[in-house]
Amino acid sequence: MKLKGKTALITGAASGIGRGIAEAFAKEGSSLMLNYFGKEKEAVELQKDLTSTYDIDVQIIEADVSNEEQVKHMVDTAVHHFNKIDVLVNSAGILTQKLFKDMDTKTWDQMLQVNLRGPFLCSRYVIPYMIDQQFGRIINISSQLGQIGGVELTHYSAAKAGVIGFTKSLAREVGRDGITVNCIAPGPIETELIEGLDNEWKQNKKKELALPKFGTPEEVAPSAVLLASDPDGNLFTGQTLGPNSGDVML
Numbered sequence: 001m002k003l004k005g006k007t008a009l010i011t012g013a014a015s016g017i018g019r020g021i022a023e024a025f026a027k028e029g030s031s032l033m034l035n036y037f038g039k040e041k042e043a044v045e046l047q048k049d050l051t052s053t054y055d056i057d058v059q060i061i062e063a064d065v066s067n068e069e070q071v072k073h074m075v076d077t078a079v080h081h082f083n084k085i086d087v088l089v090n091s092a093g094i095l096t097q098k099l100f101k102d103m104d105t106k107t108w109d110q111m112l113q114v115n116l117r118g119p120f121l122c123s124r125y126v127i128p129y130m131i132d133q134q135f136g137r138i139i140n141i142s143s144q145l146g147q148i149g150g151v152e153l154t155h156y157s158a159a160k161a162g163v164i165g166f167t168k169s170l171a172r173e174v175g176r177d178g179i180t181v182n183c184i185a186p187g188p189i190e191t192e193l194i195e196g197l198d199n200e201w202k203q204n205k206k207k208e209l210a211l212p213k214f215g216t217p218e219e220v221a222p223s224a225v226l227l228a229s230d231p232d233g234n235l236f237t238g239q240t241l242g243p244n245s246g247d248v249m250l
């Protein structure tokens with residue numbers, strides 16, 4: 001029960017890695033405010049599953065993380081209900097593919113809106129509460145593609161590299177307030193996000209990996225538990241953990 005007494009806000013929690021982190025946090029005793037966007041059925045089912053299995057308070061709230069008004073409302077609702085937010089996990093994200101010569105401004109802007117502005121807005125509205133309580137853990141789900149880049153992914157890689165830079169700078173600003181800010185940069189993980197990727201690409205990618213397999217959300221979630229836990233995560237800030245099957249070795 002490493003997170004007993006803590007409250008976490010997790011974005012994009014109705015599926016994939018966000019959902020895996022919600023399940024792992026619940027197991028460790030954390031109360032949860034789970035954000036979803038359009039996946040109400042999945043969010044309601046997850047809330048039911050978690051509250052029937054664990055003795056914790058789980059709330060769900062719909063918000064588009066790129067919309068400032070909706071993010072403000074989400075954070076205010078979480079603080080009103082729980083009186084605090086100890087941990088923020090920015091997992092909401094999208095993935096599209098386009099060669100750079102075909103990259104239109106709308107596709108570029110939409111990617112940065114969700115995958116970079118989203119973590120900015122959520123952190124921006126949560127940070128004042130964390131500063132007040134002189135404690136907080138922010139965990140941003142970046143991607144190894146922010147470290148190595150990828151064909152047809154200039155917009156995604158730029159957003160995810162932006163998240164890493166954002167994390168390091170914010171970590172330097174708020175460390176004295178008892179707040180840590182870290183990234184997780186997973187390799188390929190079996191979720192809806194990569195379902196649409198070309199099968200041949202997936203087979204070739206698996207062969208390139210030092211551990212020739214794609215990961216699962218359950219294999220990413222323990223990194224988030226580590227970063228959120230006291231004392232396990234106390235000395236990590238500005239770091240990027242890489243559960244990536246050995247694709248990137250820094």
Ligand SMILES: NC(=O)c1ccc[n+]([C@@H]2O[C@H](COP(=O)([O-])OP(=O)(O)OC[C@H]3O[C@@H](n4cnc5c(N)ncnc54)[C@H](O)[C@@H]3O)[C@@H](O)[C@H]2O)c1
Pocket residue numbers: 011012013014015016017018036037038039063064065066090091092093094095114141142143144185186187188189190191192193194
């Ligand atoms: N799956 C991978 O291989 C992989 C690898 C590295 C990083 N990531 C990152 O992990 C995070 C989670 O992705 P996933 O693989 O679990 O995929 P996923 O599609 O299952 O999860 C993404 C979630 O974000 C939500 N979302 C999308 N736009 C949103 C918005 N505007 N506001 C709020 N929520 C929104 C979706 O509804 C979905 O539930 C993403 O940031 C993704 O970039 C995934």
